[in-house]
Amino acid sequence: MIARESTPTSSPATTSRLWLAGPIGLWAVVGTFVLLGVIRSVQVDVPFRDPHGAYWWSRVELTASIFVGCVLLEGIVRAGLPLSPARVWSVIREKWTVGRLVYSWGALLAYHATYLTYHNLKSWNDLRTPRDGMLLDWDRALFFGHSPAVLIHDLLGEHVAAWILFVWYETFPTLVVVAFPACVALAKRVKDAYVCIAAFVWVWMLGTGTYYLIPSLGPFHSAPQEFSGLPHMPIQDTQARYMGQWENLRADPHAHDAFAQVAAFASLHVGVAAVILGVVWWHRMRLATIAMTIFVAGTMVATVYLGWHFFVDDLAGLAIAALAWILGPPTVGVRRRPVRSS
Template sequence: MLVFAGIGVARSVQVGIPFRDPGGDFLARRIVITAGVFAALVVVDGLLRTPRPWTRTAVAATIRTRWPARRLALAASALLAYLLTYFVYHNLKSWDVLNAPRDAMLLRWDRRLFAGHSPAILLHELLGTHVAAWVLMVWYETFPSLVVVGFPAAVALARRTLDAYAGIAALVWVWILGTATYYAIPSLGPFHEAPQEFAGLPHMPIQDTQARYLAQRDHLLAHPHAADAFAQVSAFASLHVGVTATLLGLAWWHCLRRTTIALAVFLAGTMVATVYLGWHFAVDIPAGLAIAAAAWWLGPRTVGVRRPAATPAAQSSSSAATTRFSRSLRRSA
């Protein structure tokens, strides 16, 4: 995180624009929201770990036992590292619009992959442009809420502090690697490069957001030193896909089978929605998945762990199997 912040400072000096947090949306307010979500998850975790019937005293005792001062400090440092990375990411993403976009190249790649066809139009023809458009819009817009809950959950619900650090490290890496791809191939998205392909969709808040992002970009290019100049548009790679896939890896790491399945379904819908709505080119999708895979390779190794701890159920099963094997050996002897 510190190295990434240093890169952000160097880029800030290069472009002559200071770090900004418009409306506190990317740091100040997120610190408050994260603290609230984390506290709520700690209470939920305490309830789950306390035998019923629950009493306030019993739940409080469970929470105090699980969260001594040292563990709280480690949790706070992990969450702060994530939030600072996210803040630097957004500023670097804003300054990326100063680079020339390469959307025409990405559009050509899409055409070659789909034999001269537009993947967005193929999806429109397959799914229709009425009910599916609204469903996929809601699906796509669920992503911010998932992230707001997902990364505090990586810390609050982890069995070991080391598992919490592995998850946060993977999430930190996905933002860092995503920023690198933004600068490797600057782009705005197919809604800007080929707007005619999305003219058949009903008017939804998505189009208003896309127009606002382009207006932000224009404002930053025209008045880069204005206090409110801040852009939020970049396409390659899809971090909606990359971050969702990283959260999917988090569920797998913690052996949460049902959550893993649910997130796999959500990831599949997100991949469809992001192309259908014009936010990303089809080639942005595998790039996002590759970033998630790299983040999960790097994350655990960054904190010195190669595999998750066994779940209590798995530990019990392993212990029982060992006991049965020992008994079998004694009988054979």
């Protein structure tokens, strides 16, 4: 059972407290966030929505599929050669007791509750007046009167680099969809799975807070002339669709399909990618940490280059990721990273 991960000298009462700390701490935070979502829903008189099941039902199903795939893959690797279905099944059953499954899915469902609430709060925030002009001014102040996007365009060009950075940017959704169930399914210690999920939960919540702190749409809308030299890519179609959703929401917030998803400050592409960097760092995966550091840096370039974010959005994304990792471990009662495997 899960309790075998405790130290041999722990009493049953101490073990119970240790393992209750994770779910209680995580769900206390998530429950508070959901409650804030309910309060905001009442304020704007718009119910929670899940368009086409995009943020709950289909996501939970996808998470389950990835989770099963990770469990099976790990079982195959741990079973070793020669492979046999019986040996793989035995290895999987040894790790995945009913208790561990329930405990692990408690964390995954907490993530999904956060994710659904995040998207609804993000949508309702688009009813507020954007303040992109202030962010534009901050960017130019940081770059001595220049636009960081224009500077990157001049440095990298606006053709081959545009497609490379487009592909780089678009890998983010797949990375996130795989990362959070994998960090639960592949964790040796269940408490490490809770630490990582807590960090993910915190970054989505903190990101929502920054959206409300400074409502914004992004430089692609507020300074479109800076991106007119880029080739037409699917990114422009996505930006146009987001602006159409934004306009429809503001025209009739109570329409059944009124749901918008555009916000700039802070960049959660950067913030969540940096949390994934924290996941591999937490597990002392040196090569993966180097790879994710490069990915985060490239994502920062791509968000500015393509017009999704101001440079200050990226800085804020890094800041909330760091704060998410400061808050994550104590939220679930964990103090230390796992020791390096011998």
